Amino acid sequence: MTFQSIIEEIENNLKMILTDLSVPTISFTVEVAKPGFGDVSSNIAFLLAKEMKKSPKEITQILSEKYSQCVSELVLKTEAHPSGYLNFFADWSKLSELILSQSYLDTFGDVDIGNNSNIVVEHTSVNPNKALHIGHIRNIVVGDTVSRILAKVNYKVNVLNYIDDSGLQVADIIVGFKHFGFNEEPPNGKKFDHYCGDDVYVKTTQKYELDSSLEEIRKNTLKELEDGNSEIAAFGDLITRKVLAGQLQTCWNLNVSYDCLNFESQIIRSGLWSKIFEKLKEMGLIEFENEGKNAQCWVIRGDGNEEDKVIVRSNGTATYIAKDIPYAAWKLGLLDDPFYYQKYDARQPNCKTLWQTSLNGENTNQNFTAKKVVTVIDSRQERLQKIITVLMEKFNSTPDSYVHLGYESVTLSSDTAKTLGLETDGKQAQMSGRKGLYVSADSVCELLKQKITEETKKRHSEMSDSEIEKIAQSVSIGTLRYEMIKQDLDKIITFDLAKSLSLEGDTAPYIQYAYARASRILEKSGITPSIDVDFSLLRENSELDLIKTIGLFNSQVRDAANNFAPKVIARYCHDLAVSFNSFYEHVKVLDSDNDALKSSRICLVNSFNLTLEKALDLLGISAPHKM
RNA sequence: GGGCCUAUAGCUCAGCAUGGAUAGAGUGUUGGACUUCUAAUCCAAUGGUCAAGGGAUCGAAGCCCUUUGGGCCCA
Numbered sequence: 001m002t003f004q005s006i007i008e009e010i011e012n013n014l015k016m017i018l019t020d021l022s023v024p025t026i027s028f029t030v031e032v033a034k035p036g037f038g039d040v041s042s043n044i045a046f047l048l049a050k051e052m053k054k055s056p057k058e059i060t061q062i063l064s065e066k067y068s069q070c071v072s073e074l075v076l077k078t079e080a081h082p083s084g085y086l087n088f089f090a091d092w093s094k095l096s097e098l099i100l101s102q103s104y105l106d107t108f109g110d111v112d113i114g115n116n117s118n119i120v121v122e123h124t125s126v127n128p129n130k131a132l133h134i135g136h137i138r139n140i141v142v143g144d145t146v147s148r149i150l151a152k153v154n155y156k157v158n159v160l161n162y163i164d165d166s167g168l169q170v171a172d173i174i175v176g177f178k179h180f181g182f183n184e185e186p187p188n189g190k191k192f193d194h195y196c197g198d199d200v201y202v203k204t205t206q207k208y209e210l211d212s213s214l215e216e217i218r219k220n221t222l223k224e225l226e227d228g229n230s231e232i233a234a235f236g237d238l239i240t241r242k243v244l245a246g247q248l249q250t251c252w253n254l255n256v257s258y259d260c261l262n263f264e265s266q267i268i269r270s271g272l273w274s275k276i277f278e279k280l281k282e283m284g285l286i287e288f289e290n291e292g293k294n295a296q297c298w299v300i301r302g303d304g305n306e307e308d309k310v311i312v313r314s315n316g317t318a319t320y321i322a323k324d325i326p327y328a329a330w331k332l333g334l335l336d337d338p339f340y341y342q343k344y345d346a347r348q349p350n351c352k353t354l355w356q357t358s359l360n361g362e363n364t365n366q367n368f369t370a371k372k373v374v375t376v377i378d379s380r381q382e383r384l385q386k387i388i389t390v391l392m393e394k395f396n397s398t399p400d401s402y403v404h405l406g407y408e409s410v411t412l413s414s415d416t417a418k419t420l421g422l423e424t425d426g427k428q429a430q431m432s433g434r435k436g437l438y439v440s441a442d443s444v445c446e447l448l449k450q451k452i453t454e455e456t457k458k459r460h461s462e463m464s465d466s467e468i469e470k471i472a473q474s475v476s477i478g479t480l481r482y483e484m485i486k487q488d489l490d491k492i493i494t495f496d497l498a499k500s501l502s503l504e505g506d507t508a509p510y511i512q513y514a515y516a517r518a519s520r521i522l523e524k525s526g527i528t529p530s531i532d533v534d535f536s537l538l539r540e541n542s543e544l545d546l547i548k549t550i551g552l553f554n555s556q557v558r559d560a561a562n563n564f565a566p567k568v569i570a571r572y573c574h575d576l577a578v579s580f581n582s583f584y585e586h587v588k589v590l591d592s593d594n595d596a597l598k599s600s601r602i603c604l605v606n607s608f609n610l611t612l613e614k615a616l617d618l619l620g621i622s623a624p625h626k627m
Numbered sequence: 628g629g630g631c632c633u634a635u636a637g638c639u640c641a642g643c644a645u646g647g648a649u650a651g652a653g654u655g656u657u658g659g660a661c662u663u664c665u666a667a668u669c670c671a672a673u674g675g676u677c678a679a680g681g682g683a684u685c686g687a688a689g690c691c692c693u694u695u696g697g698g699c700c701c702a
Binding site for chain 1: 629630631633640645648649652660663686702
């Protein structure tokens with residue numbers, strides 16, 4: 001138990017007091033107090049004001065007196081605040097022991113929400129025709145962070161990456177290679193995914209604009225691509241897998257791993273669509289339209305004002321949403337699994353085996369489906385995702401089984417757009433792969449790494465290159481991941497190249513620096529941290545504040561998981577670092593002549609490090625011992 | 628025309644789900660703190676009719692309604 005212990009104790013006592021006063025049960029809050037108002041506070045008196053026909057001020061005094069007669073382990077005293085709040089002061093010698101000894105356990109912060117059940121998280125899902133740009137990174141980092149949080153709350157998480165290897169975007173680069181003379185080997189050792197995106201894709205789409213007769217070539221290529229047996233399809237497979245390899249390299253560099261790669265081309269060829277199409281007809285979830293503008297089409301009826309959505313066109317071809325329906329149903333385990341699974345040859349950051357779907361082979365023992373599915377896609381796809389969510393609910397009659405986790409897009413600041421050659425009149429600009437208007441993830445990582453290498457060299461002239469490289473890697477990835485996660489999912493991130501290189505304030509380096517400082521204290525102390533210390537010696541405000549923050553880890557994890565809100569953990573890491581830095585300035589750990597006090601403080605410093613390490617791990621950020 | 632998101636300090640954002648105390652950070656600007664456990668830090672000052680209007684409430688940044696600005700999706 002952690003800080004939650006004292007909250008529960010207070011809740012129970014207050015409930016008993018209510019029974020005592022024979023007042024009907026009401027749902028009052030008991031929560032961490034604002035600074036300056038004790039440790040815990042409750043709004044209970046406000047809620048009783050009507051019932052008891054007294055002012056909150058009077059009631060809180062009555063409650064405060066009553067409380068002093070209760071058995072309390074962790075509460076030292078109560079305060080009837082004139083505002084009407086009932087405030088509690090903790091017995092820190094006991095609470096510190098409780099929190100700090102818990103924080104030394106490997107399981108600290110574990111919460112059981114998932115009950116060891118399966119859950120699927122799908123993220124990334126980028127067309128394999130270009131390098132990942134900074135907008136994709138938001139998806140990837142959100143998805144990866146949510147996966148880590150879900151694992152912490154006792155879900156068995158399967159992470160999927162959907163490879164959309166059969167659409168128009170892929171057809172476009174194939175046209176580039178086959179018809180416009182692009183060499184299959186990139187020039188000057190350029191990374192293949194960058195070459196396809198920056199050169200082949202952008203220049204091919206430019207040519208379409210100049211010559212509309214090329215549209216025919218494009219259409220034919222797409223058709224051949226979708227026919228699995230053609231030479232073009234085989235060539236497409238070769239190219240997209242090479243691009244994918246480049247994309248995965250970027251992801252792994254960001255500390256992101258997957259469990260399975262699902263290829264769209266195989267989903268199409270697996271026959272899943274025709275199976276679910278029949279079921280949807282049987283269940284009456286789709287209808288054949290006899291008249292109107294959608295005559296001869298199969299449609300999903302729109303809810304209320306919504307338009308009907310065409311699923312199968314009058315010429316018999318399935319629309320784009322039709323591909324998503326069997327895939328969603330497959331993820332939920334609602335269809336017989338048509339896939340065999342092969343190992344993808346790679347060493348991932350978490351050392352887990354990466355599998356990929358295949359339509360032939362032997363291994364069928366893998367299962368990547370779950371009763372609960374989270375799909376991370378930006379909110380521009382909300383309409384489509386809503387249709388799928390509603391359809392899946394009707395299909396398996398389980399509410400909330402299919403969750404679309406949406407987020408707003410990443411745009412470019414006008415300054416950054418300008419450096420890419422686009423004048424925007426001071427406005428932010430939407431990124432576009434087609435127009436070549438984007439900032440690639442690899443380039444941002446590289447710039448950050450260079451800057452951090454310089455900064456580290458300035459501070460540590462004695463360090464070896466390999467040590468500096470390790471720090472630069474950890475801090476650069478941390479910086480990028482933190483920027484992508486720290487704000488709310490429904491706020492647009494305006495990416496500015498210059499500002500993204502900032503390493504001060506509310507950034508990952510700030511947090512990582514606190515860890516490095518703490519590590520240094522532990523290293524220099526010559527004491528092995530232990531929880532066999534006198535906790536009552538920790539009395540300074542900055543010490544108690546740090547302990548309190550450490551004790552809030554569990555509740556923050558719970559909050560983050562329940563709301564799929566990765567930023568909650570980001571803010572928590574920042575809070576921890578702020579508390580620690582304040583402690584660092586106010587209290588000199590190693591200066592003390594008092595050995596008992598020194599040991600207690602070392603215990604606290606180590607507790608901070610252990611907790612921050614776990615919290616940062618949920619964000620996929622590592623904590624360097626020096627920087 | 629319909630739908631979704633958004634508006635809080637000069638700038639970037641927390642807080643809003645579950646209404647109560649003094650609306651918090653970062654950044655910027657100004658000043659201060661390194662012979663000390665690492666100054667990627669800390670301290671102080673500065674800065675807010677919480678977009679506007681209305682409603683319900685003892686009480687609203689938060690809830691309801693209307694309007695406006697910005698972004699996106701569909702038609």
